[in-house]
Amino acid sequence: MAEKYSIGEFAKKTGTTIRALRYYDEIHLLKPTLVSPSGRRYYSNNDIIQLQKIVALKFLGYSLEKISEFLHLKDWDLKDSLAFQKQEMVQRKEHIERVIRALDHALHIMEDQGTVNSSIFISLINNIQMEDEHKEWLKGLIPESKVEVLYNISEEKQQELNARTAFLFTKMKEAVGQNPESDKVQGLIQDYMDIAEDVLGGSLELIQDLINRQVEIEDDPKLFPSPFTPEEEEWVGKAMEVYLKRKGVIFDGNETS
Known part of the structure; x- marks a missing residue:
């Protein structure tokens, strides 16, 4: 990938805590693009876009469980x-x-x-x-x-x-x-x-x-x-x-x- 960020760099760049990113990984809400053989997490610019979706839906009051459902939908028909x-x-x-x-x-x-x-x-x-x-x-x-x-x-x-x-x-x-x-x-x-x-x-x-x-x-x-x-x-x-x-x-x- 063109750009990759360690979990610390990604947290700093996106204003998210490392603890939150680890939790998102654990519940399969936001998985890092790459995990090294030693277990180090690396994120890409595409992960920034995914995180922005999570943050926006959290702002609207959706639970993480509901957000996970949305993120796994192919098309977003959110009106209802x-x-x-x-x-x-x-x-x-x-x-x-x-x-x-x-x-x-x-x-x-x-x-x-x-x-x-x-x-x-x-x-x-x-x-x-x-x-x-x-x-x-x-x-x-x-x-x-x-x-x-x-x-x-x-x-x-x-x-x-x-x-x-x-x-x-x-x-x-x-x-x-x-x-x-x-x-x-x-x-x-x-x-x-x-x-x-x-x-x-x-x-x-x-x-x-x-x-x-x-x-x-x-x-x-x-x-x-x-x-x-x-x-x-x-x-x-x-x-x-x-x-x-x-x-x-x-x-x-x-x-x-």
């Missing part, structure tokens, strides 16, 4: 594959943007409150991670227009709500075991309902409507991981029932007082 890869990259981009958003929310809470109970933290992050699934679930309970309004709030507002919720849940955990009818506990429930009212509006009417329609809300820990333990959930449930009855919500009829 490129369209599929574009969709994969769009989905990955959306995922990354959602992760960044979750990190922004987490940092906002930490800056506002310092440490946060891990169960509360996971619950709030889940609300961002499972946002699409939550929207579809809510559409089975309340009008779609209300759901769209709920999710059409600014990031700043959403961060504020998450911070308020994290702070409130922390206070509720600290109050577990106290009399659910006490002013302090009922004040915490009122704070929770204030958040719900801020987000939904007409929260008491919505609760009464769900009761009247005998809607059973499924407890799906995968979709809605609770920030509370089962014992804490039971205590919160009792406190909430006291609050709703005092507000005139009726649990055994179709009227509100």
